[in-house]
Amino acid sequence: MTAALQPTELETQLSTLQGEAQGAIAAAATLEELEKLRVGYLGKKGEVSKILGGMGKLDPSDRPRIGSAANDVKTAIQDALEQKRTALQAAQLQAQLEAETLDVTMPGAYRPQGRMHPLNSTIDRILDILVGLGYTVAQGTEMETDYYNFEALNTPPDHPARDMQDTFYLPDGNLLRTHTSAIQIRYMENNEPPIRIIAPGRVYRRDTVDATHSAVFHQIELLAVDEGLTFTDLKGTVKEFLQEIFGDIPIRFRASYFPFTEPSAEVDVQWKGKWLEVMGCGMVDPNVLKAVGLDSETYTGFAAGLGVERFAMVLHQIDDIRRLYTSDLRFLRQF
Incomplete structure:
Protein backbone atom coordinates (compact mmCIF):
# COMPACT_ATOMS: atom_id res chain seq x y z
CA MET A 1 0.00 0.00 0.00
CA THR A 2 1.23 3.49 -0.79
CA ALA A 3 0.50 6.74 0.97
CA ALA A 4 -1.53 7.89 -2.03
CA LEU A 5 -3.97 4.99 -1.70
CA GLN A 6 -7.55 6.28 -1.62
CA PRO A 7 -10.42 4.90 0.51
CA THR A 8 -12.30 3.82 -2.60
CA GLU A 9 -9.35 1.70 -3.69
CA LEU A 10 -9.43 -0.19 -0.38
CA GLU A 11 -13.17 -0.70 -0.72
CA THR A 12 -12.67 -2.05 -4.24
CA GLN A 13 -9.95 -4.41 -3.05
CA LEU A 14 -12.17 -5.67 -0.23
CA SER A 15 -15.09 -6.24 -2.57
CA THR A 16 -12.88 -8.07 -5.06
CA LEU A 17 -11.36 -10.16 -2.30
CA GLN A 18 -14.82 -11.14 -1.02
CA GLY A 19 -15.89 -12.39 -4.43
CA GLU A 20 -12.64 -14.24 -4.96
CA ALA A 21 -12.84 -15.87 -1.51
CA GLN A 22 -16.46 -16.96 -1.93
CA GLY A 23 -15.66 -18.50 -5.30
CA ALA A 24 -12.65 -20.41 -3.94
CA ILE A 25 -14.64 -21.59 -0.92
CA ALA A 26 -17.47 -22.86 -3.12
CA ALA A 27 -14.96 -24.83 -5.20
CA ALA A 28 -13.23 -26.46 -2.20
CA ALA A 29 -13.57 -30.26 -2.32
CA THR A 30 -12.23 -31.25 1.10
CA LEU A 31 -12.12 -29.98 4.64
CA GLU A 32 -8.33 -29.72 4.34
CA GLU A 33 -8.64 -27.36 1.36
CA LEU A 34 -11.23 -25.32 3.26
CA GLU A 35 -8.92 -24.88 6.21
CA LYS A 36 -6.13 -23.64 3.96
CA LEU A 37 -8.51 -21.04 2.47
CA ARG A 38 -9.56 -19.87 5.93
CA VAL A 39 -5.95 -19.28 6.93
CA GLY A 40 -5.15 -17.69 3.58
CA TYR A 41 -7.98 -15.13 3.79
CA LEU A 42 -8.65 -14.61 7.51
CA GLY A 43 -5.37 -15.55 9.19
CA LYS A 44 -3.01 -13.04 10.78
CA LYS A 45 -1.03 -12.89 7.55
CA GLY A 46 -4.08 -13.44 5.34
CA GLU A 47 -5.39 -11.31 2.46
CA VAL A 48 -7.85 -9.33 4.59
CA SER A 49 -5.10 -8.39 7.06
CA LYS A 50 -2.85 -7.25 4.21
CA ILE A 51 -5.53 -4.87 2.90
CA LEU A 52 -6.29 -3.53 6.36
CA GLY A 53 -2.59 -2.84 6.82
CA GLY A 54 -3.04 0.28 4.64
CA MET A 55 -5.67 1.85 6.90
CA GLY A 56 -2.97 3.63 8.88
CA LYS A 57 -2.35 5.94 5.92
CA LEU A 58 -5.98 6.94 5.53
CA ASP A 59 -7.52 10.08 6.77
CA PRO A 60 -8.94 9.47 10.28
CA SER A 61 -12.44 10.37 9.04
CA ASP A 62 -12.30 7.52 6.44
CA ARG A 63 -11.13 4.80 8.77
CA PRO A 64 -14.51 3.93 10.41
CA ARG A 65 -16.13 3.42 6.99
CA ILE A 66 -13.29 1.22 5.69
CA GLY A 67 -13.16 -0.73 9.00
CA SER A 68 -16.91 -1.42 8.80
CA ALA A 69 -16.54 -2.60 5.19
CA ALA A 70 -13.65 -4.88 6.19
CA ASN A 71 -15.75 -6.41 8.98
CA ASP A 72 -18.57 -7.06 6.52
CA VAL A 73 -16.14 -8.84 4.17
CA LYS A 74 -14.75 -10.93 7.03
CA THR A 75 -18.25 -11.89 8.14
CA ALA A 76 -19.23 -12.86 4.60
CA ILE A 77 -16.12 -15.01 4.22
CA GLN A 78 -16.69 -16.64 7.62
CA ASP A 79 -20.33 -17.41 6.74
CA ALA A 80 -19.24 -18.92 3.42
CA LEU A 81 -16.60 -21.02 5.22
CA GLU A 82 -19.11 -22.27 7.79
CA GLN A 83 -21.73 -23.20 5.20
CA LYS A 84 -19.15 -25.02 3.09
CA ARG A 85 -17.76 -26.83 6.15
CA THR A 86 -21.25 -28.06 7.07
CA ALA A 87 -21.85 -29.25 3.51
CA LEU A 88 -18.50 -31.07 3.31
CA GLN A 89 -19.02 -32.75 6.68
CA ALA A 90 -22.46 -33.93 5.64
CA ALA A 91 -21.07 -35.27 2.36
CA GLN A 92 -18.24 -37.01 4.17
CA LEU A 93 -20.68 -38.65 6.60
CA GLN A 94 -22.94 -39.76 3.75
CA ALA A 95 -20.01 -41.28 1.90
CA GLN A 96 -18.97 -43.15 5.04
CA LEU A 97 -22.49 -44.44 5.58
CA GLU A 98 -22.72 -45.63 1.99
CA ALA A 99 -19.33 -47.34 2.20
CA GLU A 100 -20.16 -49.11 5.48
CA THR A 101 -23.78 -49.96 4.78
CA LEU A 102 -24.60 -53.67 4.65
CA ASP A 103 -27.01 -54.60 1.90
CA VAL A 104 -29.15 -57.21 3.63
CA THR A 105 -30.71 -58.19 0.32
CA MET A 106 -27.39 -59.47 -1.08
CA PRO A 107 -26.65 -63.19 -0.74
CA GLY A 108 -24.14 -63.92 2.03
CA ALA A 109 -20.74 -65.52 1.53
CA TYR A 110 -21.08 -69.30 1.69
CA ARG A 111 -19.43 -71.01 4.61
CA PRO A 112 -19.89 -74.75 5.06
CA GLN A 113 -21.75 -75.71 8.21
CA GLY A 114 -19.50 -77.27 10.81
CA ARG A 115 -20.19 -80.56 12.55
CA MET A 116 -19.37 -81.85 16.00
CA HIS A 117 -16.61 -84.45 15.92
Whole structure:
Protein backbone atom coordinates (compact mmCIF):
# COMPACT_ATOMS: atom_id res chain seq x y z
CA MET A 1 0.00 0.00 0.00
CA THR A 2 1.23 3.49 -0.79
CA ALA A 3 0.50 6.74 0.97
CA ALA A 4 -1.53 7.89 -2.03
CA LEU A 5 -3.97 4.99 -1.70
CA GLN A 6 -7.55 6.28 -1.62
CA PRO A 7 -10.42 4.90 0.51
CA THR A 8 -12.30 3.82 -2.60
CA GLU A 9 -9.35 1.70 -3.69
CA LEU A 10 -9.43 -0.19 -0.38
CA GLU A 11 -13.17 -0.70 -0.72
CA THR A 12 -12.67 -2.05 -4.24
CA GLN A 13 -9.95 -4.41 -3.05
CA LEU A 14 -12.17 -5.67 -0.23
CA SER A 15 -15.09 -6.24 -2.57
CA THR A 16 -12.88 -8.07 -5.06
CA LEU A 17 -11.36 -10.16 -2.30
CA GLN A 18 -14.82 -11.14 -1.02
CA GLY A 19 -15.89 -12.39 -4.43
CA GLU A 20 -12.64 -14.24 -4.96
CA ALA A 21 -12.84 -15.87 -1.51
CA GLN A 22 -16.46 -16.96 -1.93
CA GLY A 23 -15.66 -18.50 -5.30
CA ALA A 24 -12.65 -20.41 -3.94
CA ILE A 25 -14.64 -21.59 -0.92
CA ALA A 26 -17.47 -22.86 -3.12
CA ALA A 27 -14.96 -24.83 -5.20
CA ALA A 28 -13.23 -26.46 -2.20
CA ALA A 29 -13.57 -30.26 -2.32
CA THR A 30 -12.23 -31.25 1.10
CA LEU A 31 -12.12 -29.98 4.64
CA GLU A 32 -8.33 -29.72 4.34
CA GLU A 33 -8.64 -27.36 1.36
CA LEU A 34 -11.23 -25.32 3.26
CA GLU A 35 -8.92 -24.88 6.21
CA LYS A 36 -6.13 -23.64 3.96
CA LEU A 37 -8.51 -21.04 2.47
CA ARG A 38 -9.56 -19.87 5.93
CA VAL A 39 -5.95 -19.28 6.93
CA GLY A 40 -5.15 -17.69 3.58
CA TYR A 41 -7.98 -15.13 3.79
CA LEU A 42 -8.65 -14.61 7.51
CA GLY A 43 -5.37 -15.55 9.19
CA LYS A 44 -3.01 -13.04 10.78
CA LYS A 45 -1.03 -12.89 7.55
CA GLY A 46 -4.08 -13.44 5.34
CA GLU A 47 -5.39 -11.31 2.46
CA VAL A 48 -7.85 -9.33 4.59
CA SER A 49 -5.10 -8.39 7.06
CA LYS A 50 -2.85 -7.25 4.21
CA ILE A 51 -5.53 -4.87 2.90
CA LEU A 52 -6.29 -3.53 6.36
CA GLY A 53 -2.59 -2.84 6.82
CA GLY A 54 -3.04 0.28 4.64
CA MET A 55 -5.67 1.85 6.90
CA GLY A 56 -2.97 3.63 8.88
CA LYS A 57 -2.35 5.94 5.92
CA LEU A 58 -5.98 6.94 5.53
CA ASP A 59 -7.52 10.08 6.77
CA PRO A 60 -8.94 9.47 10.28
CA SER A 61 -12.44 10.37 9.04
CA ASP A 62 -12.30 7.52 6.44
CA ARG A 63 -11.13 4.80 8.77
CA PRO A 64 -14.51 3.93 10.41
CA ARG A 65 -16.13 3.42 6.99
CA ILE A 66 -13.29 1.22 5.69
CA GLY A 67 -13.16 -0.73 9.00
CA SER A 68 -16.91 -1.42 8.80
CA ALA A 69 -16.54 -2.60 5.19
CA ALA A 70 -13.65 -4.88 6.19
CA ASN A 71 -15.75 -6.41 8.98
CA ASP A 72 -18.57 -7.06 6.52
CA VAL A 73 -16.14 -8.84 4.17
CA LYS A 74 -14.75 -10.93 7.03
CA THR A 75 -18.25 -11.89 8.14
CA ALA A 76 -19.23 -12.86 4.60
CA ILE A 77 -16.12 -15.01 4.22
CA GLN A 78 -16.69 -16.64 7.62
CA ASP A 79 -20.33 -17.41 6.74
CA ALA A 80 -19.24 -18.92 3.42
CA LEU A 81 -16.60 -21.02 5.22
CA GLU A 82 -19.11 -22.27 7.79
CA GLN A 83 -21.73 -23.20 5.20
CA LYS A 84 -19.15 -25.02 3.09
CA ARG A 85 -17.76 -26.83 6.15
CA THR A 86 -21.25 -28.06 7.07
CA ALA A 87 -21.85 -29.25 3.51
CA LEU A 88 -18.50 -31.07 3.31
CA GLN A 89 -19.02 -32.75 6.68
CA ALA A 90 -22.46 -33.93 5.64
CA ALA A 91 -21.07 -35.27 2.36
CA GLN A 92 -18.24 -37.01 4.17
CA LEU A 93 -20.68 -38.65 6.60
CA GLN A 94 -22.94 -39.76 3.75
CA ALA A 95 -20.01 -41.28 1.90
CA GLN A 96 -18.97 -43.15 5.04
CA LEU A 97 -22.49 -44.44 5.58
CA GLU A 98 -22.72 -45.63 1.99
CA ALA A 99 -19.33 -47.34 2.20
CA GLU A 100 -20.16 -49.11 5.48
CA THR A 101 -23.78 -49.96 4.78
CA LEU A 102 -24.60 -53.67 4.65
CA ASP A 103 -27.01 -54.60 1.90
CA VAL A 104 -29.15 -57.21 3.63
CA THR A 105 -30.71 -58.19 0.32
CA MET A 106 -27.39 -59.47 -1.08
CA PRO A 107 -26.65 -63.19 -0.74
CA GLY A 108 -24.14 -63.92 2.03
CA ALA A 109 -20.74 -65.52 1.53
CA TYR A 110 -21.08 -69.30 1.69
CA ARG A 111 -19.43 -71.01 4.61
CA PRO A 112 -19.89 -74.75 5.06
CA GLN A 113 -21.75 -75.71 8.21
CA GLY A 114 -19.50 -77.27 10.81
CA ARG A 115 -20.19 -80.56 12.55
CA MET A 116 -19.37 -81.85 16.00
CA HIS A 117 -16.61 -84.45 15.92
CA PRO A 118 -17.91 -87.84 17.11
CA LEU A 119 -15.38 -87.89 19.94
CA ASN A 120 -16.43 -84.46 21.20
CA SER A 121 -20.12 -85.27 20.94
CA THR A 122 -19.57 -88.53 22.85
CA ILE A 123 -17.61 -86.73 25.59
CA ASP A 124 -20.35 -84.10 25.90
CA ARG A 125 -23.05 -86.76 26.11
CA ILE A 126 -21.20 -88.71 28.83
CA LEU A 127 -20.45 -85.59 30.87
CA ASP A 128 -24.06 -84.40 30.64
CA ILE A 129 -25.27 -87.70 32.10
CA LEU A 130 -22.73 -87.80 34.92
CA VAL A 131 -23.20 -84.13 35.83
CA GLY A 132 -26.91 -84.92 36.01
CA LEU A 133 -26.04 -87.62 38.56
CA GLY A 134 -24.35 -85.02 40.75
CA TYR A 135 -20.73 -85.17 39.61
CA THR A 136 -18.41 -82.20 38.99
CA VAL A 137 -15.89 -82.04 36.13
CA ALA A 138 -12.24 -81.84 37.24
CA GLN A 139 -9.29 -81.15 34.92
CA GLY A 140 -5.59 -81.95 35.07
CA THR A 141 -2.34 -81.77 33.12
CA GLU A 142 -1.34 -84.30 30.46
CA MET A 143 2.23 -84.42 31.75
CA GLU A 144 2.46 -86.08 35.16
CA THR A 145 4.99 -87.22 37.72
CA ASP A 146 5.57 -90.89 38.36
CA TYR A 147 4.17 -90.44 41.85
CA TYR A 148 0.75 -89.17 40.79
CA ASN A 149 0.45 -91.45 37.78
CA PHE A 150 1.57 -94.66 39.51
CA GLU A 151 2.82 -94.65 43.11
CA ALA A 152 -0.10 -92.77 44.69
CA LEU A 153 -2.37 -95.21 42.87
CA ASN A 154 -0.87 -98.20 44.66
CA THR A 155 1.49 -99.03 41.78
CA PRO A 156 5.10 -98.87 43.06
CA PRO A 157 8.07 -99.03 40.64
CA ASP A 158 8.40 -102.83 40.83
CA HIS A 159 4.67 -103.52 40.43
CA PRO A 160 3.89 -105.79 37.45
CA ALA A 161 0.75 -103.79 36.67
CA ARG A 162 2.99 -101.09 35.22
CA ASP A 163 3.54 -103.35 32.23
CA MET A 164 -0.16 -102.93 31.42
CA GLN A 165 0.28 -99.16 31.13
CA ASP A 166 3.71 -98.63 29.62
CA THR A 167 3.94 -94.99 28.55
CA PHE A 168 6.14 -92.24 27.18
CA TYR A 169 8.77 -90.91 29.59
CA LEU A 170 10.30 -87.46 29.33
CA PRO A 171 13.98 -86.56 29.91
CA ASP A 172 13.19 -84.96 33.29
CA GLY A 173 11.66 -88.18 34.63
CA ASN A 174 8.07 -87.08 34.17
CA LEU A 175 5.75 -88.90 31.79
CA LEU A 176 2.65 -88.53 29.67
CA ARG A 177 -0.24 -89.70 31.83
CA THR A 178 -1.58 -93.19 31.13
CA HIS A 179 -4.97 -92.45 32.68
CA THR A 180 -6.85 -89.53 34.19
CA SER A 181 -6.69 -91.13 37.66
CA ALA A 182 -3.91 -88.69 38.55
CA ILE A 183 -6.55 -85.95 38.52
CA GLN A 184 -8.42 -87.85 41.23
CA ILE A 185 -5.33 -88.01 43.46
CA ARG A 186 -4.65 -84.29 43.15
CA TYR A 187 -8.31 -83.49 43.78
CA MET A 188 -8.49 -85.65 46.92
CA GLU A 189 -5.33 -84.00 48.27
CA ASN A 190 -6.99 -80.59 48.10
CA ASN A 191 -10.63 -81.36 48.90
CA GLU A 192 -12.40 -83.01 51.79
CA PRO A 193 -15.10 -85.66 51.28
CA PRO A 194 -17.82 -85.96 50.16
CA ILE A 195 -16.22 -86.03 46.70
CA ARG A 196 -17.96 -86.73 43.41
CA ILE A 197 -15.92 -85.82 40.33
CA ILE A 198 -15.52 -86.74 36.67
CA ALA A 199 -12.03 -86.57 35.13
CA PRO A 200 -12.02 -86.40 31.31
CA GLY A 201 -8.93 -86.00 29.15
CA ARG A 202 -6.41 -87.29 26.64
CA VAL A 203 -4.11 -90.11 27.79
CA TYR A 204 -1.06 -91.87 26.33
CA ARG A 205 0.14 -95.46 26.28
CA ARG A 206 2.88 -97.06 24.23
CA ASP A 207 0.57 -99.34 22.31
CA THR A 208 0.58 -100.86 18.85
CA VAL A 209 -1.92 -99.03 16.67
CA ASP A 210 -4.55 -101.23 15.05
CA ALA A 211 -8.30 -101.18 14.44
CA THR A 212 -9.12 -101.08 18.17
CA HIS A 213 -5.99 -99.60 19.80
CA SER A 214 -4.23 -96.23 19.71
CA ALA A 215 -1.23 -94.80 21.53
CA VAL A 216 -3.24 -91.65 22.19
CA PHE A 217 -6.88 -91.81 23.20
CA HIS A 218 -9.47 -90.19 25.47
CA GLN A 219 -10.63 -91.38 28.84
CA ILE A 220 -13.27 -90.39 31.37
CA GLU A 221 -13.11 -91.52 34.98
CA LEU A 222 -15.49 -90.92 37.86
CA LEU A 223 -14.72 -90.96 41.57
CA ALA A 224 -16.96 -90.86 44.62
CA VAL A 225 -15.63 -90.76 48.20
CA ASP A 226 -17.85 -90.49 51.24
CA GLU A 227 -18.80 -92.29 54.42
CA GLY A 228 -20.63 -95.55 53.89
CA LEU A 229 -20.27 -96.00 50.13
CA THR A 230 -20.47 -99.65 49.02
CA PHE A 231 -20.17 -101.73 45.88
CA THR A 232 -23.93 -101.53 45.60
CA ASP A 233 -23.65 -97.75 45.14
CA LEU A 234 -21.04 -98.35 42.44
CA LYS A 235 -23.23 -100.85 40.59
CA GLY A 236 -26.25 -98.56 40.77
CA THR A 237 -24.30 -95.59 39.42
CA VAL A 238 -22.72 -97.56 36.58
CA LYS A 239 -26.02 -99.22 35.56
CA GLU A 240 -27.86 -95.89 35.57
CA PHE A 241 -25.15 -94.30 33.45
CA LEU A 242 -24.96 -97.15 30.91
CA GLN A 243 -28.72 -97.35 30.51
CA GLU A 244 -28.78 -93.62 29.80
CA ILE A 245 -26.18 -94.17 27.08
CA PHE A 246 -27.30 -97.45 25.51
CA GLY A 247 -30.91 -97.79 26.62
CA ASP A 248 -32.51 -100.61 28.61
CA ILE A 249 -30.03 -103.39 27.85
CA PRO A 250 -28.53 -106.24 29.93
CA ILE A 251 -25.43 -105.31 31.95
CA ARG A 252 -23.03 -107.61 33.75
CA PHE A 253 -20.08 -107.18 36.10
CA ARG A 254 -17.07 -109.55 35.87
CA ALA A 255 -14.37 -109.83 38.51
CA SER A 256 -11.14 -108.22 37.40
CA TYR A 257 -7.98 -106.60 38.77
CA PHE A 258 -6.77 -103.02 39.00
CA PRO A 259 -4.02 -101.98 41.45
CA PHE A 260 -5.97 -98.95 42.67
CA THR A 261 -9.34 -100.63 43.34
CA GLU A 262 -10.35 -103.66 45.43
CA PRO A 263 -12.61 -105.39 44.63
CA SER A 264 -12.50 -104.58 40.91
CA ALA A 265 -14.74 -105.44 37.99
CA GLU A 266 -15.07 -105.17 34.23
CA VAL A 267 -18.46 -104.06 32.95
CA ASP A 268 -20.07 -105.54 29.84
CA VAL A 269 -23.22 -104.62 27.96
CA GLN A 270 -25.19 -106.86 25.62
CA TRP A 271 -25.21 -104.91 22.39
CA LYS A 272 -26.72 -106.22 19.18
CA GLY A 273 -26.64 -109.82 20.37
CA LYS A 274 -23.16 -109.99 21.88
CA TRP A 275 -21.42 -108.96 25.08
CA LEU A 276 -19.10 -105.94 24.82
CA GLU A 277 -16.66 -104.80 27.48
CA VAL A 278 -17.19 -101.05 27.94
CA MET A 279 -15.58 -99.97 31.22
CA GLY A 280 -13.76 -100.96 34.39
CA CYS A 281 -14.63 -100.10 37.99
CA GLY A 282 -14.09 -100.97 41.62
CA MET A 283 -13.95 -99.78 45.22
CA VAL A 284 -11.04 -97.43 45.93
CA ASP A 285 -8.15 -99.35 47.49
CA PRO A 286 -7.45 -98.31 51.12
CA ASN A 287 -3.81 -97.64 50.16
CA VAL A 288 -4.97 -94.96 47.70
CA LEU A 289 -7.05 -93.27 50.40
CA LYS A 290 -4.07 -93.44 52.75
CA ALA A 291 -1.81 -91.81 50.12
CA VAL A 292 -4.04 -88.72 50.06
CA GLY A 293 -4.39 -88.56 53.83
CA LEU A 294 -7.90 -90.02 54.20
CA ASP A 295 -8.86 -92.52 56.88
CA SER A 296 -9.99 -95.71 55.15
CA GLU A 297 -11.82 -96.72 58.33
CA THR A 298 -14.04 -93.65 57.98
CA TYR A 299 -14.30 -93.17 54.24
CA THR A 300 -14.86 -95.51 51.33
CA GLY A 301 -15.06 -94.73 47.66
CA PHE A 302 -15.63 -96.13 44.22
CA ALA A 303 -14.18 -95.33 40.82
CA ALA A 304 -14.93 -96.22 37.21
CA GLY A 305 -13.23 -95.47 33.93
CA LEU A 306 -14.03 -95.77 30.25
CA GLY A 307 -12.45 -95.11 26.87
CA VAL A 308 -14.33 -92.50 24.88
CA GLU A 309 -13.25 -94.04 21.57
CA ARG A 310 -14.80 -97.38 22.55
CA PHE A 311 -18.13 -95.72 23.31
CA ALA A 312 -18.05 -93.69 20.09
CA MET A 313 -17.27 -96.76 18.01
CA VAL A 314 -20.11 -98.76 19.59
CA LEU A 315 -22.68 -95.99 19.38
CA HIS A 316 -21.85 -95.05 15.78
CA GLN A 317 -20.88 -98.56 14.56
CA ILE A 318 -17.36 -97.46 13.57
CA ASP A 319 -15.17 -100.36 12.50
CA ASP A 320 -11.70 -98.81 12.92
CA ILE A 321 -10.49 -96.46 15.67
CA ARG A 322 -8.11 -94.80 13.22
CA ARG A 323 -11.03 -93.25 11.37
CA LEU A 324 -11.52 -90.96 14.38
CA TYR A 325 -8.11 -89.34 13.90
CA THR A 326 -7.64 -88.99 10.13
CA SER A 327 -9.80 -85.86 9.63
CA ASP A 328 -11.35 -87.47 6.55
CA LEU A 329 -14.32 -85.28 5.60
CA ARG A 330 -16.06 -88.18 3.92
CA PHE A 331 -16.18 -89.84 7.33
CA LEU A 332 -16.83 -86.76 9.50
CA ARG A 333 -19.72 -85.48 7.36
CA GLN A 334 -21.75 -88.48 8.43
CA PHE A 335 -22.16 -87.09 11.94
